[in-house]
Amino acid sequence: MDYDVIILGGGLVGCSMAYELCKYNLNIGIIEKNFDVAEDVALFNSSLILDGKDIKDDRVFELIRRSNMKLDELSEELDVFYEKVPSFTVYPSREKAEEIYKRAKDRGIEGISLLSTKEANKMNHNIKPSEGYAIYSMNTGVISPYDYATAMAEIAYDNGVSFRLEEEVTDIQDLPRGGIKVTTNKNRYTARVVVRTTFGDKYTIKKDLDTVGPDNIVENMLIEKDFLNEVKHIIKEYKDNGEVITLLPTSTNKLLASLQTTSSKEFSQMKKEVESVIGPFPPERVDIINENRYWTEPIMIDSEYQEDGYIHIQSKNYAVDNVLSALTSDAVELVLQHFKATSNNDFEGKRRKYYRFREMNDEERNEIIKIDPKYGKMICLCSNVTEGEIVDSIRRPMGARTVEGVRRRTGTIFGRCQGSYCLTKVIGILARELHKSPLDIMNDKKDSQVIFARIKEFDSM
Structure with missing residues (x-):
């Protein structure tokens, strides 16, 4: 064998x-x-x-x-990152909240409380007082x-x-x-x-499981905003129309909003759904919006x-x-x-230990730059990702071989500019480290070249 x-x-x-x-x-x-x-x-x-x-x-x-x-x-x-974050789950009716609460108690789940939305609002101002009820839980996390x-x-x-x-x-x-x-x-x-x-x-x-059918859509929006002092809880709200919206603080101090729905939403519609919970925010604060299937x-x-x-x-x-x-x-x-x-x-x-520049203090940054000057060269200004981090993500065991691999490992290209500043730099680093032509660098899978051809006039560059 x-x-x-x-x-x-x-x-x-x-x-x-x-x-x-x-x-x-x-x-x-x-x-x-x-x-x-x-x-x-x-x-x-x-x-x-x-x-x-x-x-x-x-x-x-x-x-x-x-x-x-x-x-x-x-x-x-x-x-790796794991943080316990308390949550509020809001239900449209008292009956539904009591049904879930009873099931939780029967299962022996501790650290939960059944609250009116008025009581929940005193703990988190993003929860609007209404006729609904909420369950507060200390057993959730990110x-x-x-x-x-x-x-x-x-x-x-x-x-x-x-x-x-x-x-x-x-x-x-x-x-x-x-x-x-x-x-x-x-x-x-x-x-x-x-x-x-x-x-x-x-x-x-x-x-083929890629076809998105009814009742199986999730709209996601990543919002760039300092929520450290604003969103201290996970918020999940069940709506009367059957949709479910979830607000999740992330490890990078951004906010991930997800909407489980039966129909696709345009940018303005999704933004309106999120604003119904956290209030208005400028559209330029949205880093990414995408749609995927809700697998069940x-x-x-x-x-x-x-x-x-x-x-x-x-x-x-x-x-x-x-x-x-x-x-x-x-x-x-x-x-x-x-x-x-x-x-x-x-x-x-x-x-092997890894270093994330945005999570280090100045003393730690200066120390790592002395060891490897590449950590002093900023590649992604939006997410504070350095050349040293990108090189490390490629050279590690099972290292990145595509733009998407670097993106997911380091957080680059996730920022507000969506790679307009750093994408070509990332491609250049990948080509250098993998000993390939930039034309051979893939975005994420076979035949997904990011650069399709060179302009002849600039061939000497």
């Missing part, structure tokens, strides 16, 4: 599986069709950690409860899921996991004497166990073919960030049933 375990998909769940499995003496490979890992993680790198009260499925709630218990430990292990995924991928790589990027699986077949053969567009591999984290069943490789596929581990060594983790769901630890732990137990695996005594759980 080429591998003991092959993981299909290098998304958040795939990276988590690689991280947990490399703690054992196993030969592990991970196959990802894209240029980079964690392509499935939300663009804004901020996710709401739920307390579970609004989750109807008791099984999913239990996964959330178990995962939340490990978040402090996991974020410390990975050295994480940066892309940082979790890349940190786990780096540690897995340093512990011997083989990452096969830019390979798309074309066929999966059982071997006559046990084991599974995985065929990609470039290679063939064999393994005793295959863990699939992508959509589809054992014999279905491709299935069931979260589960399909173990129908587990005896054959095939395990399928189904997690195309908005709550996957909240169940990650428990879901991965359950899947790892199924994998280990096929081996007499011992703990990896050489496991290295710390990734």
Whole structure:
């Protein structure tokens, strides 16, 4: 066998599986069709950690409860952002609020209170007094899921996991004497166990899930404003028309507004929705607005073919960030049933240290600039990202190879100018570090060149 375990998909769940499995003496490979890992993680790198009260499925709630218990430990292990942030969830009627509150109490969720919106307004002025009711919870928080995924991928790589990027699986077949053969567009591999984290069943490789259907739209708006003293809580409001708006403070002190809706919204409509909660703000404060699907596929581990060594983790769901630890732990137990695996005594759980200029004080900045002058050269003025940070994001284990990879790892191009100042500089650094022509630098995937051609008159530049 080429591998003991092959993981299909290098998304958040795939990276988590690689991280947990490399703690054992196993030969592990991970196959990802894209240029980079964690392509499935939300663009804004901020996710709401739920307390579970609004989750109807008791099984999913239990996964959330178990995962939340490990978040402090996991974020410390990975050295990534996680902050507990209290929340207000506003419901349009008292009956609905009482129903959710009763369910939360029956589940043993502590640190919650049922309030009228008038009472909630005294704690947070952004909540408008109305006929509705709110539940205040101290069990919610904010994480940066892309940082979790890349940190786990780096540690897995340093512990011997083989990452096969830019390979798309074309066929999966059982071997006559046990084991599974995985065929990609470039290679063939064999393994005793295959863990699939992508959509589809054992014999279905491709299935189109990109079409946004009714009831499955999320409009996102990232707002650049100093909310440090203004938005101290997560605010989630259920509207009479069925829409749900969520305001989430981010790790970069911006505000992420998300609207779950049934129809697309124009910029002015989305801005109006956000202003209904936090009040007016100038349009130039909006950094990014985008639309994506609100995934609600069931979260589960399909173990129908587990005896054959095939395990399928189904997690195309908005709550996957909240169940990650428990879901991965359950899947790892199924994998280990096929081996007499011992703990990896050489496991290295710390990734290489990184530096973010915007989070450092002047003394720390001067110290790092003395070591590497590139940290003294500002590339992205909007987000305060230096050349040193960009170079590090490329040179790290499982480093960035595309503009999107640099963007997500460092925060560059997310600012108000949308890359008009720094994009060409980022492309130049990528080309230099990867020893490529700027024409060969991709935005995020194959055939997504940012620069298509040079102007002949300026060919000597």
